[in-house]
Each structure stands twice: as structure tokens, then as C-alpha cells.
Amino acid sequence: MPFSGELSRGQAIAVGLLAGLVAAIAMTVMMLLLACFGVATPLVIIGDRLSVFIPPGPFLSLMGKLGGYNHLKQLGVGSTIAGQLLVGAIAGAIFGLVMRGNPARRVTLWTLSIFVVLPTIVFAIALWPVLATSYRGLPIHLAAPVTLLGFALCVFVFERALVAGFQFFARPRNERDDRVEFTPSIGRRAFVLGAIGAALAGGGVALARKLWRVATFSYDGTQYKGHIVQAITPNELFYCVTKNVVDPRVNLDLWQLEITGLVQKPATLRFQDLHRFEPHEQETTLMCISNGIDAGLISNARWKGFRLRDLIGSAAPLSGAARVRFHGVDNYTDTIPIEKATHPATMLAYQMNGAPLPHRHGYPLRVIVPGYFGEKHVKWLTRIELASADAKGFYETQGWGPDFITPIRSRIDVPEYESWFSLAKLAAPLELRGMAYGGDRGISRVELSLNDGKTWSDAEIYYRGGQLAWSLWKMQWQPKMPGDYVLVVRATNGESKVQEWEPQRSPFSGATGFHKIAVHVMA
Ligand SMILES: Nc1nc2c(c(=O)[nH]1)N[C@H]1C(S)=C(S)[C@@H](COP(=O)(O)O)O[C@H]1N2
Ligand SMILES: [Mo]
Numbered sequence: 001m002p003f004s005g006e007l008s009r010g011q012a013i014a015v016g017l018l019a020g021l022v023a024a025i026a027m028t029v030m031m032l033l034l035a036c037f038g039v040a041t042p043l044v045i046i047g048d049r050l051s052v053f054i055p056p057g058p059f060l061s062l063m064g065k066l067g068g069y070n071h072l073k074q075l076g077v078g079s080t081i082a083g084q085l086l087v088g089a090i091a092g093a094i095f096g097l098v099m100r101g102n103p104a105r106r107v108t109l110w111t112l113s114i115f116v117v118l119p120t121i122v123f124a125i126a127l128w129p130v131l132a133t134s135y136r137g138l139p140i141h142l143a144a145p146v147t148l149l150g151f152a153l154c155v156f157v158f159e160r161a162l163v164a165g166f167q168f169f170a171r172p173r174n175e176r177d178d179r180v181e182f183t184p185s186i187g188r189r190a191f192v193l194g195a196i197g198a199a200l201a202g203g204g205v206a207l208a209r210k211l212w213r214v215a216t217f218s219y220d221g222t223q224y225k226g227h228i229v230q231a232i233t234p235n236e237l238f239y240c241v242t243k244n245v246v247d248p249r250v251n252l253d254l255w256q257l258e259i260t261g262l263v264q265k266p267a268t269l270r271f272q273d274l275h276r277f278e279p280h281e282q283e284t285t286l287m288c289i290s291n292g293i294d295a296g297l298i299s300n301a302r303w304k305g306f307r308l309r310d311l312i313g314s315a316a317p318l319s320g321a322a323r324v325r326f327h328g329v330d331n332y333t334d335t336i337p338i339e340k341a342t343h344p345a346t347m348l349a350y351q352m353n354g355a356p357l358p359h360r361h362g363y364p365l366r367v368i369v370p371g372y373f374g375e376k377h378v379k380w381l382t383r384i385e386l387a388s389a390d391a392k393g394f395y396e397t398q399g400w401g402p403d404f405i406t407p408i409r410s411r412i413d414v415p416e417y418e419s420w421f422s423l424a425k426l427a428a429p430l431e432l433r434g435m436a437y438g439g440d441r442g443i444s445r446v447e448l449s450l451n452d453g454k455t456w457s458d459a460e461i462y463y464r465g466g467q468l469a470w471s472l473w474k475m476q477w478q479p480k481m482p483g484d485y486v487l488v489v490r491a492t493n494g495e496s497k498v499q500e501w502e503p504q505r506s507p508f509s510g511a512t513g514f515h516k517i518a519v520h521v522m523a
Contacts, residue, residue, distance in 0.1 A: 007169075011186065012100035013093045018190055019165030020092015022197035024085045027158040029200055031150075032207035035246065038136035039150040040143070040331075042084070042123070044245045045130045047076035048331065051243070052397040056508045059398060060290075070217040073245050091115070092162055099166060107163055115159035120152045133331040137250030137364075139258065139268075140327060140383055165193055216242050219360060223296030229413045229435060231463040231472055232283070233299035235358050241288050241297060241374060242360070243394060248329050248380045249359050255329070257365065261386035264316035271350075271364055277306040277314075280347055282368075283469040285437055287409070289373040289400050289510050294411065294517075298437065300469050303368050305349035309342040311384065321386035326367050326378035334376050334393030336369055338386070345370045345440065345468055348381065370468040371440030373404050373510060403509035408499040410436040410446060410473075410491040410515060417517045421479070424523065429478040432459070434515075435470045438493030443471040445492035450477065452486035452516070459489070467494060482523045488516045 007015065031041040054062070066072050099105060124131065134143035169189050222240040224233050233239075257269045281304040288297035312324070317338070324341035327333050340346055347368045350357055357363040362379025369376045375395050396402075414433040415421075421430065436443045443465070447456040463472035479485065490499045501513040 006102075007096070007100050009097070009100065012096040014096075015166065015169045015186070015190070016093040016096020016099075017089045018092070018193055018197075019162050019169070020095065021085060021089040022165050022193055022200065023092060023158045023161035024088020025197050025200045025204060026161040027088065027154045028081055028084055029204040029207065030154045030157045032204055032211060034150045034154070035135075035211055036207060038134060038249065040131070040133035040135065040147045041150060041154070042127070043077050043080050045127055045133055045147070045331075046080050047073065047245070048130045048133070048243065049127050051076075052394065055399040056395075057399075068221060070220055073220075074217070077245055088158060088162075092166070095162060095166065099170075111159050111163055112156075115162065116152060116155045119155045120148065123151050124148055130331050134254075134329050135244075135246060135248045137248060137252075137255035137329045137380065137382065139254075139256050143329070143331075168193060211246055215246050216240075216244055216360070221297075224299045225294075225296030225411065225413055226416065227414050227433075229433075229472070231300065231465065232353060233301055235301070235353055235355060235361070238299040238301060238352075238361065239286075239288065239297045240360055241290075242379075243332060244330050247360050250329060250364055250380055252364060255364060255382065257381065258383045259311060259315040259386075260383060261325070262318040262321040262388060263312075263386050264318060265314070267315055274306060274348075274350070274365075277310045280305060280307050282345060282347065282370075283465060284345075284368050284370050285465065285468065285470045286368075286374045286377055287406055287437065287510075289375055289395065289404065289508070291409075291511070293409070293511050293513055293515050294417070297374070298409075298435075298470070300465060301352050302354070303347065303349035304351035304354075305347045305365070305368070307344055308346045308348055308367070308384075309344065311348065312338075312342060312386070315386070317386050320388045323387045323390050325385040325387055325391050326376075326381055327383035327385065328362075328378050328380040329382045330380055332378060332380075332394045333391065334378050334396070335387070335391050336372065336376055340369060340372070371406055373406055375400065376404055400508045401506075403505065406437070406439040407502065407505070407510060407512045408436075408438050408491050408493050408497065410434060410489045410499060412487055412489050412515055412517050415517075415519060418520070419517075420520045420522065422522045423479065423482055426479075429476040431474055432477050432487065433472065433474045434459075434489055435472055436461075436489070436491035437470040438491065440468050441497075442467040442494035443491050444494050444496065446471070446473040447490050447492075448473075448475050449488040449490075450485055453488050453514075456490070479521045482521050485519045485521060486516055487519055488514050490514055 131144040131147045132140045219240050224239050252271050259267045283302045285300040291297035323335050325335040349368050365381045366379045412434040436446045446459040448459045449456045459473040459475040461471050461473050465471050492498045
């Protein structure tokens with residue numbers, strides 16, 4: 001026996017807590033480092049796993065309380081880190097108590113089993129559905145083992161750091177001296193370990209800041225509305241919604257597109273292989289299911305890519321194939337009926353307004369499903385799976401839907417809500433402008449009411465986006481009298497269906513109704 005020292009109960013707990021905390025910091029730093037390389041870590045996929053259990057009602061009210069989706073994500077990552085540090089410190093304290101009798105005992109097998117193998121098994125089981133996540137675009141079958149390996153590495157760092165940290169206290173001060181004295185050196189050693197922990201934490205903060213700069217917080221929820229609205233939304237202004245904290249940056253050398261499931265000829269394609277399909281270009285508007293009546297989670301672009309039906313056709317679907325399920329590299333999935341998937345306007349896009357698809361909009365390939373809510377337009381696509389039955393998508397599992405076909409919508413972009421005008425100063429009529437969107441059925445008419453819906457007159461459609469895109473409208477208005485005006489807009493789609501409020505439609509299937517604004521005219 002190298003020494004006969006024994007820690008008091010209190011000392012064992014204190015030393016264990018400190019060693020556990022420092023080890024948990026080291027583990028968290030390892031996770032942040034892996035995250036910089038696009039590996040999925042518990043910091044984000046625990047949130048992915050749990051968020052599907054939050055129904056849209058509580059989800060929206062939570063978002064309201066916290067001040068938005070981004071704050072919800074920050075809370076998710078923050079509490080995962082805090083929870084990790086807490087669990088690490090507690091595990092360290094228990095470890096300290098167990099080791100108290102013989103602090104310098106050699107441990108490997110049982111610490112490895114308890115701190116590495118066991119957590120990895122629990123992690124694999126609890127997070128099974130979200131393991132296949134890769135922010136570099138690894139194929140699904142590789143993404144899951146890489147995530148698991150990354151996690152095992154992180155808990156291995158924890159285990160090694162805990163054991164080393166604890167033994168740092170237990171080691172005799174003088175190698176030849178077998179009388180171990182914990183005091184007064186215990187305080188000094190705690191200081192040294194604490195300093196190491198603080199230095200590690202500093203490194204972690206530096207990594208976290210690096211990640212923060214590329215995180216989605218700066219752009220998730222970007223809206224496009226108001227006076228800036230043009231026919232085609234510039235890529236950098238296009239609305240954006242993502243479930244991710246840090247979006248994928250796909251490496252084309254790792255990425256592949258699989259066509260699997262109920263097909264006779266499953267295929268795995270590299271990006272360059274796609275060019276054997278005939279290119280196809282079209283203008284299409286996308287709108288998020290959560291887009292409020294007056295909101296800007298809607299934008300329009302020209303997309304270039306391939307018709308999905310050409311790819312599906314090349315794989316020879318079996319007769320039972322009724323649904324097509326898309327998988328993104330970020331483990332986002334959604335499903336559409338085969339009839340919609342093989343419609344000539346349903347496409348896979350690799351270009352947006354003439355430029356390669358921006359990373360945040362799904363580089364290198366995304367789905368475009370005209371007339372369906374944004375949810376179905378899966379970004380960072382990596383697998384197309386033909387199936388017999390429906391499988392709920394990411395947001396659908398939360399409780400969004402069940403209807404994913406966009407209702408008719410229109411919006412007044414100019415003037416702003418609660419604008420004030422003075423009749424005396426009006427040199428020319430006011431120009432009212434806005435958009436109207438009819439899903440994949442186009443827009444045939446836009447009407448405006450200046451008296452809260454009592455009477456209507458036609459607006460001029462000055463930009464016709466065609467079947468799949470929004471149209472833009474305008475109207476000159478010369479107010480005759482001062483007063484408070486309530487302006488309302490309503491659109492008619494290409495099938496003569498007039499926009500309406502659908503009280504029977506679930507609010508989680510997208511809002512219906514009319515955009516109204518109040519405008520005040522003074523003498
Ligand atoms: N892989 C993946 N695809 C996704 C999402 C996502 O988080 N991951 N978000 C969806 C949602 S909710 C919407 S509204 C649209 C938004 O597309 P955009 O950001 O390009 O405007 O992408 C959809 N596709
Ligand atoms: Mo969305």
C-alpha cells in the first residue's frame with residue numbers, strides 16, 4: 001500500500017464534487033469541440049428529442065414567455081449544460097464517497113463501466129430516434145455511429161478527468177512519504193484543480209462563442225414583409241425557419257442522396273450524378289405553417305433543380321408505395337403523398353434565384369412542394385424513402401397540422417399598421433401595396449375594403465407570380481375625409497375560391513382570415 005490515508009466523509013464529498021465538476025467541464029468542452037466539427041452532441045439533440053413532446057399550444061406560449069424560438073433553443077442548450085455539470089458533480093461526490101476508504105485505489109474497469117459504457121447505452125436508447133444527425137452531411141447509416149462514438153469519447157473524457165482529478169488529491173505529497181497528509185495541502189490541491197477547471201471553462205466559453213457566431217439565433221425566424229417586399233425575395237432576405245441551433249454545413253464529399261424503401265432499384269447518388277436528370281426551373285412561394293395573418297414567414301424565389309418524379313421513376317416504385325418520406329441530414333423528416341411527390345411541380349432544388357442553395361436554405365439539395373406549408377420543404381435532403389404508410393414529420397409529431405395545404409392568404413404591406421396621414425400634406429394619392437398567395441392555384445383577383453369589409457373594390461395585380469407563386473397588388477387611395485379607416489384585403493385564387501375565415505380549421509393547420517390594418521387620416 002503506497003499510503004494509508006483516508007479522507008473524511010466531508011472531504012470525500014467535497015473533493016468528489018470538485019473533481020466531478022471539473023470533469024464535467026472537460027466533457028462539455030469536448031462536446032463543444034465535436035460540435036465545431038459538425039458532430040451531433042447531447043447539447044442539441046436532447047432538445048430535438050424532447051421538443052417533439054411539446055404540443056404546439058404550450059410550445060407557442062413557452063416561446064411567447066421566453067421571447068421566441070431562439071430563446072427556447074438557448075434555454076434548451078443552457079439547461080443541458082447546467083444539467084450535465086450538476087450530474088457530473090453529483091456523480092463525482094458519490095465517486096468520492098465510494099473511494100473514501102482507499103483514495104488511491106487503481107480504478108479502471110468499474111469506472112469505465114459506470115461512467116462510459118453505462119451512459120453510452122442509456123444515451124443510445126434514450127436518443128435513438130435522433131442519433132442519425134450530422135451537421136456535415138454524413139449519410140444516415142454513418143451519422144448514428146459517429147454520434148454514438150462522439151458521445152462515448154465525451155464520457156470517456158469525463159471518466160478519465162474524474163479519476164485523475166480525484167487521485168490528484170489522494171496522491172502523497174512526497175512519493176517517498178507514505179503518510180498521506182490531506183491537510184493543509186488539500187486546500188492547495190483544490191485550488192490547483194479549481195484553476196484547471198476555470199481554464200477549461202474559459203476554453204469552453206471561447207468555443208461556445210465561436211459556435212454562437214454561426215448559430216441560427218441571428219437568422220432563425222427572419223421575416224419578409226412591409227415596404228421591402230418585391231416579386232422575388234433576395235436570398236439573404238428570404239424568411240427562414242429551422243429546428244437547429246447550428247444549421248448543417250454539408251460537405252459535398254461526404255454527402256449522398258439515397259432513394260430507398262418500396263422501390264425495385266434503390267439508388268445512392270452523389271451530387272454530380274444528379275445531373276443526368278433533366279433540369280427544371282420554376283418560381284414557387286414558401287410559407288411556414290406558423291405564419292400569422294400579418295407576419296412575414298413567407299417568401300418567393302426561383303428554384304432550379306430536378307423533378308422529384310424523375311428520380312422516383314428511375315428507382316421504379318413498387319405498387320404499395322403510397323407515401324414519400326424525406327430525411328434531412330439534421331434528422332428532420334416529413335412525408336407527402338406519392339401523388340403530390342410525382343406531380344410535375346414537386347422538385348428537388350439545388351439553386352435559388354440563380355445561386356447555389358445557401359446553407360441555411362438547405363444546401364446542397366432541398367425539396368420544393370408547391371402549395372404545401374414550408375414544413376414539407378425538407379432542407380439538406382439526404383434520403384427519399386418510399387413507404388406504404390404515413391410517418392409524422394418533425395413539427396407534425398409536436399402536433400402541428402393535420403392539414404398541410406396552404407389556405408388562401410393576402411397581406412397589406414404598405415402602409416404600415418397604425419400609420420398617420422395628414423390630408424393637407426397629401427400631394428398625391430396613397431399607394432397601398434401587398435401580396436396575395438393562393439398556394440399552388442395562383443391568384444386571380446385581389447380586393448380591398450377601406451371600411452372594414454362593408455364594401456370592396458378591386459386592386460390592381462401588378463405582378464402575377466403564376467400558379468405556384470404569390471402575386472403582388474397595389475391600389476391608389478385618395479382619402480376624402482379625415483377619420484380612422486380599417487383596411488382589409490381579400491384574395492381569390494385561380495379556381496375562383498375566395499379567401500375566407502375557416503373557424504373549423506385547427507389553428508395548428510395554419511391561420512385563416514383577413515389581414516386588417518388601421519390607418520388614421522387627419523385634416
Ligand atoms: N431539414 C430541415 N428542413 C426544414 C426545416 C428544418 O428545421 N430542417 N424547417 C422547415 C420549416 S418549419 C420551414 S417553414 C421551411 C423554411 O424554409 P426556409 O428556411 O428555406 O425559408 O423549411 C422546412 N424544412
Ligand atoms: Mo415552418
